[in-house]
Amino acid sequence: MEPKAHHLVIGLFTLVTVAAALGFALWLGKPANDHDWAWYEIGFDHAVSGLSQGNPVQYSGVEVGNVVELYLDPEDPSHVRALIRVYDNVKIRENTRVGLVLANITGSMNVRFEGGTLDSPVLEGSREDPPLIMAEPSVFTSILDNGEALMSKADRLLTNANALFSEQNSENLTVILENTRVASDALMDHRGEVEALLTRMHEASVRAAQAAARVNSFADNADRFLQNEGRETFVALNTAIASIQATATRIEMLTANNEGALNEGLQGLGELSPALRELRSTLRNLNHFTRRLEDNPSGTLWGRETIQEAPQ
Numbered sequence: 376m377e378p379k380a381h382h383l384v385i386g387l388f389t390l391v392t393v394a395a396a397l398g399f400a401l402w403l404g405k406p407a408n409d410h411d412w413a414w415y416e417i418g419f420d421h422a423v424s425g426l427s428q429g430n431p432v433q434y435s436g437v438e439v440g441n442v443v444e445l446y447l448d449p450e451d452p453s454h455v456r457a458l459i460r461v462y463d464n465v466k467i468r469e470n471t472r473v474g475l476v477l478a479n480i481t482g483s484m485n486v487r488f489e490g491g492t493l494d495s496p497v498l499e500g501s502r503e504d505p506p507l508i509m510a511e512p513s514v515f516t517s518i519l520d521n522g523e524a525l526m527s528k529a530d531r532l533l534t535n536a537n538a539l540f541s542e543q544n545s546e547n548l549t550v551i552l553e554n555t556r557v558a559s560d561a562l563m564d565h566r567g568e569v570e571a572l573l574t575r576m577h578e579a580s581v582r583a584a585q586a587a588a589r590v591n592s593f594a595d596n597a598d599r600f601l602q603n604e605g606r607e608t609f610v611a612l613n614t615a616i617a618s619i620q621a622t623a624t625r626i627e628m629l630t631a632n633n634e635g636a637l638n639e640g641l642q643g644l645g646e647l648s649p650a651l652r653e654l655r656s657t658l659r660n661l662n663h664f665t666r667r668l669e670d671n672p673s674g675t676l677w678g679r680e681t682i683q684e685a686p687q
Contacts, residue, residue, distance in 0.1 A: 411438070412460040414505040417473055417486060418448070419455040421512050425484035432459050433476070434488040438636065439465045442486060458505060459486055467508075468495040474511045485512075493652060 423445070432440035440461035448454035460469060471491035476485045500506040538544075562569060 411463040412502075413463045413465070413467065413578070414443075414458065414460050414500050414502040415467060416500075416505040416507045417459060419457065419475075419481045420453070420509070423455045423457070423475065423484065425482045426457065427483075430478070430483065432461055432486045432488070434461075434465055436487075439488075457486065458502075460502075461488075464553045466491075468492065469493040470499055471498075471508075471525040472511055473508050493576055513559055543616070 426442065426445065428442055428445055430442045431438045432442065440459055441460050442457055444458040446456055446458075448456055467488060468491040470489050473486065473488050476487040477483075478485045497508045498508070
């Protein structure tokens with residue numbers, strides 16, 4: 376009987392211990408299971424690699440909830456939506472920022488809230504109608520998103536570098552360097568001529584600057600002349616042109632009014648032409664007679680030549 380009683384006590388003790396352990400476990404898990412939650416929908420316009428259902432939600436580094444569900448935006452599959460729950464005593468405000476943070480070296484990501492001021496309204500929501508909060512892209516997420524593009528660019532860069540340093544390009548580069556060395560040696564051999572050329576170019580530039588200064592001075596003087604004396608000259612010229620125009624108008628009117636008299640005068644000038652020719656002939660004869668009279672007065676007057684004395 377004693378062995379049976381001994382085993383019964385051990386069995387009862389074991390049952391009591393297991394029941395106490397289960398009760399203690401239920402007591403520990405009861406606050407978390409019975410906790411009231413606030414629900415929010417986090418919108419991501421970029422990839423969320425590393426974020427999965429059940430990952431923690433943190434506020435300033437303290438765990439305040441977890442990710443309940445992940446799904447694609449039905450209107451834009453490039454956007455991701457995450458349904459999260461947060462302890463209802465943690466106030467999420469309109470100016471509270473949310474994003475992803477690296478949880479460990481395996482690449483797991485957590486949702487993290489930070490910021491928010493007391494004067495900003497509190498966001499209220501239920502699981503059936505959670506408010507949408509757009510997440511800010513983190514530096515790590517940007518690096519992950521751009522990693523593939525960076526690797527592609529690096530691959531193209533290496534490909535172009537290999538093409539640049541191909542055998543043919545290397546030979547061409549060698550020839551270019553050799554030609555450059557020959558050209559530099561030739562310049563060194565004619566260094567004096569190059570220096571003289573540079574000196575002449577400097578002198579030419581100085582003279583060009585001086586000429587430009589003189590042209591500028593001439594332009595200033597011309598501008599002053601046009602502004603002062605030139606304006607008076609233009610006024611006088613306009614006055615003279617106006618006077619000439621008035622005179623021409625009067626001459627035209629006089630000609631029109633005396634057209635008949637002018638025609639008769641021109642006819643009289645035509646009749647005078649023979650008399651003028653006779654007068655010119657008479658003047659020529661008189662001039663010839665005068666020259667003869669000066670050279671030989673007696674011969675001209677008496678009609679004989681002057682007797683020349685013979686030399687003794």
